[in-house]
Amino acid sequence: MAAQQNPLVQMTGIAKSFGPVSVLRGVSFELVAGEVHALMGENGAGKSTLMKILTGLYRADAGEIRVDGRPVTMRNPKQAEGLGIAIIHQELNLIPELTVAENLFLGRELTRFGVLDRAAMRRLAGEYLGRLGCTIDPDTEVASLSIGQQQMVEIARALSLDARVLIMDEPTAALTEREIDALFAVIRSLREAGVGIVYVSHRMEEIFALCDRISVLRDGEFVGTETIATTDLDTIVHMMVGRQIGERFPKRSNGVGEVRLKVEQLCDDSRIDGISLDVHAGEVVAIAGLMGAGRTEVARTLFGLNRRTAGQVWLDGAPFAAKSPIEAIEAGLGFVTEDRKSQGLVLELSVRENITLPAVPTVGRSGVVAGKAEKHLVARFIEQLKIRTRDAELEVKSLSGGNQQKVVLAKWLALKPRVLILDEPTRGVDIGGKAEIYHIINQLAADGVAVLVISSELPEVLGISDRIVVMHEGRVAGELATATATQEAVMHLATGGQ
Structure with missing residues (x-):
């Protein structure tokens, strides 16, 4: 980490409230040139709010911000960009109807003789994507890209700003191992060039591999800053949650029953080609593979979202x-999608309405919801999943990303499914929340539910499953028993090895 007398950014005594809810109270944070500084805390701790204040999306109620030692009042994102501060948001900020190149240069389009210079924008977009090892065509409409590809476009846009301060909010949440390696190489080169990087992530392996320092928030307050070289995982977790959370991946001892879900030679009309797998009652099976391997397509086809063209x-x-x-739900399937924002939630509805939306028949009669039954159901899941919300009537869009994910999970648990498909169930969820979700998965399995988990986090794949089905280019490349599997073995199959 480069030494510097004056920090690039210094935030002191920052406070922020939304109505009666206090989100930040006297928070301090600093970033020096040439460091990767992790900002950590549980969902709802205030991390994203603090960074939105730094980038001008929110105005602080109290406190001071200094950039290069000079006090500034951040009024809007344009001002922050002018000071060399850029952010990659956890929730994607792209316009689906525009191309990749148009999104990269939105608001700062290149012109020649007063006319848009599309050729120059395409060329530069290709260069920035190339730095990330990404081969997306700059003329591609963003709506046609996967979530992971859209995340790479967001990162490329931030790189194109040539920022001195770069804030990355869960940048790897939708990326494959290969894409993460490429991103880390870029981050290290930016650090060498003196860029200060704020890294917000719940992935502990990334934090300890990449960052120089860690600052922790808890319940809207600053807990402290530690140097990576002199701290450990247990210390950081305790700073974050204020308690011990036990085993990171809690063990299960329940038995496995008969085959509940059996798939043979399944094909869809886009990507998957002859997929065969089975999941027993009380078993957790993980599907691993690189982005584009067809993992999500398997889930969507089973759930009736993609058209099945062959197989049984x-x-x-x-x-x-x-x-x-609807047919899938009636048969006893639940599906937690990877894209909670556009596919898993109705953002304008309340927490209560989102949780009970698919479960209306179980909490009422003839389409009329019984208020008492609904209230009891919602309160139970808010407590069980530790959903941080002021009350059940709060619009779900007001929650942090991790708490939104818990609402999506609660929605399906309310239906008591026979088979539950979880596509990236802990994306954007803090370490305490992850442990809670793992316990819930274990309990579901203990109750005889067949659980099919799709995850890009290999430690998670190995930590929560009984078996691992690895996909490569739309086919099953192999199957591994978790007890003897390794990350290297999974990646070998995922990249086309035998």
């Missing part, structure tokens, strides 16, 4: 072919 599916021994999500 059985549920508890009976033929099963959902032509729509």
Whole structure:
């Protein structure tokens, strides 16, 4: 880490409230040139709010911000960009109808003789994407890209700003191992060039591999700053949650029953080609693979979102072919999608409404919701999943990303499914929240639910599953018993090895 007398950024005594809810109270944070500084805390601790204040999206109620030693009042994001401060948001900020190049240069389009210079924007967009090892065509419409590809476009846009301060909020949440390696190489080169990087992530392996210092927030207050070289995981976790959380991946001892979900030679009309797998009652099976391998397509086809073109599916021994999500739900399937923002939630509805939306038949009669039953159901899941919300009537869009994810999970748990498909269930969730979700997965398995988990985090894949099905280019590349599997073995299969 480069030494410097004056920090690039110094935030002191920052306070912020939204109505009666105090989100930040006297928080301090500093960033020096040439360091990667992790900002950590549980979901709702105030990390994103603090960074939105630094980038001018929010105005602080109290406190001081200094950039290069000079006090500034951040009024808007344009001012922050002018000071060399850029942010990659956790929730993607792209316009789906525009191309990749148009999104990269939105608000600062290149012109020649008063006319948009599309050729120059395409060329530069290609260069910035190339720095990330990304081969996306700059003329591609963003709406057609996967979540991971959109994340790479967001990162490329931030790089194009040539920022002196770069804030990365969960930048690897939707990326594959290969893309993460490319991003880390870029981060290290930026650090060498003197850029100060604020790294917000819940992935402990990344923090300890990449960062120089860690600052921790808890319940809107500053807990402290530690140097990576002199701290350890247990210390940071205790700073974050104020308690011991036990084993990171809690063990299960329940037995496995009969085959509940059986899939043979499943194909869809886009990516998957002859997928065969099975999941027993009480078993957790993980699907691993690189982005584009077809993992999500398997889930979507089973749930009736993608059209099945070939293959057979059985549920508890009976033929099963959902032509729509309604049919899948009625058969006892639940599906936590990877994109909670556009597919998992109705952001304008309350926490209560989102949790009970698919469970209306279980909390009422003839389409009329019974208020008492609904209230009891919602309160139970808010407590069980430790969803941080002022009350159940708060719009779900007001929650942090991790708490939104918990609402999505609660929605499906309320249906008591026979088979639960979880696509990136802990994306954007803090370490305490992850442990809670792992306990819930274990409890579901103990209750006889067949659980199919899709995850890009290899430690998670190895830590929570009984078996691992590895996909490569739309096919099953191999299957591993978790007890003897390694990250290297999974990656070998995921990259096309035998």
